Amino acid sequence: xxxxxxxxxxxxxxxxxxxxxxxxxxxxxxxxxxxxxxxxxxxxxxxxxxxxxxxxxxxxxxxxxxxxxxxxxxxxxxxxxxxxxxxxxxxxxxxxxxxxxxxxx
Amino acid sequence: xxxxxxxxxxxxxxxxxxxxxxxxxxxxxxxxxxxxxxxxxxxxxxxxxxxxxxxxxxxxxxxxxxxxxxxxxxxxxxxxxxxxxxxxxxxxxxxxxxxxxxxxxxxxxxxxxxxxxxxxxxxxxxxxxxxxxxxxxxxxxxxxxxxxxxxxxxxxxxxxxxxxxxxxxxxxx
Numbered sequence: 337x338x339x340x341x342x343x344x345x346x347x348x349x350x351x352x353x354x355x356x357x358x359x360x361x362x363x364x365x366x367x368x369x370x371x372x373x374x375x376x377x378x379x380x381x382x383x384x385x386x387x388x389x390x391x392x393x394x395x396x397x398x399x400x401x402x403x404x405x406x407x408x409x410x411x412x413x414x415x416x417x418x419x420x421x422x423x424x425x426x427x428x429x430x431x432x433x434x435x436x437x438x439x440x441x
Numbered sequence: 442x443x444x445x446x447x448x449x450x451x452x453x454x455x456x457x458x459x460x461x462x463x464x465x466x467x468x469x470x471x472x473x474x475x476x477x478x479x480x481x482x483x484x485x486x487x488x489x490x491x492x493x494x495x496x497x498x499x500x501x502x503x504x505x506x507x508x509x510x511x512x513x514x515x516x517x518x519x520x521x522x523x524x525x526x527x528x529x530x531x532x533x534x535x536x537x538x539x540x541x542x543x544x545x546x547x548x549x550x551x552x553x554x555x556x557x558x559x560x561x562x563x564x565x566x567x568x569x570x571x572x573x574x575x576x577x578x579x580x581x582x583x584x585x586x587x588x589x590x591x592x593x594x595x596x597x598x599x600x601x602x603x604x605x606x607x608x609x610x611x612x613x614x
Binding site: 359360362363364366367370371373374375377378379381382391392395399403404407 | 474475477478479481482483485486489495496498499507590593594596597598600601603604
C-alpha cells in the first residue's frame with residue numbers, strides 16, 4: 337500500500353481537521369493516551385511480577401488474571417483509540433507512523 | 442518566580458542538562474512516565490479493591506501492603522525525575538499555570554493517601570468490617586483516582602499552557 341496516499345488521506349479527513357483546529361483536542365487525546373498507557377503498564381506489571389514469583393505469590397495466578405486482565409484490555413482499548421486519533425493530528429509523518437507501529441504492543 | 446526560573450537556568454546543573462538535551466530530558470521524561478504507571482497503577486488497584494471491583498479475595502490491608510510500597514516508591518521516583526526536569530527546563534516548567542495546579546493536586550492526593558494509610562493501620566478491623574462498605578469512602582476512592590487523572594492531564598498541559606489564556610503566566614511574559 338502507498339503510505340503517502342494513506343497519510344494524505346488521514347490528514348485530509350474531517351477528524352484530522354477537527355483535531356488541528358481545536359486548542360484542547362490534541363493535548364486531551366495525548367493525556368488519554370498517557371492515562372491508558374499507565375494503566376496498561378501498571379496492571380501488566382502486577383501480572384508479570386506474579387508470574388516471575390516476585391510479588392503476590394500467595395495468590396493464585398488464575399484468580400489474579402481473571403481479576404486484573406479485563407482492566408488491562410480496557411485500558412489497552414483506550415490507549416489504542418487515543419493513539420489512532422494522534423495519527424490524524426498535525427504532521428502525521430511516515431516515521432511517526434512507523435514508530436507507532438513498532439511501539440504498539 | 443520568573444526571576445528564580447531564569448536564575449535556575451543559569452546554574453551549572455541546569456546548563457549540563459541543557460547541553461545534553463538530546464537525550465537527558467527524554468530519558469528523564471520516560472522514567473517519569475514509568476513512575477506515573479507505578480503510582481497510578483497502585484492507586485487504581487487500591488481503588489478497585491475499595492470499590493469491590495477487583496482483589497476481593499484479599500483483605501484491604503493485604504491490598505495496601507501489596508501496592509503501598511510501589512505507590513510510595515513511584516512517588517519518590519517522580520519527585521526526583523520531576524526536580525531534574527525543573528532544573529533542566531526551569532522556565533518551561535515553573536512559569537506555567539498547569540505546573541502549579543498540578544503540584545497543588547499532588548500535595549492534596551499525598552495528604553489523602555497518608556491519612557488513609559495511617560487510619561488503616563490504627564483502625565484495621567473497623568476499615569475491613571464497616572468503613573470499606575461506606576458510600577462516602579467509595580466516593581473518596583473515586584475522587585482520589587480522578588485527582589490522579591487530572592494530575593496526568595495537567596502534566597501534559599505544561600506543554601500547552603496557553604490554553605489557560607490569561608491564567609497562564611507564560612502568555613503575560
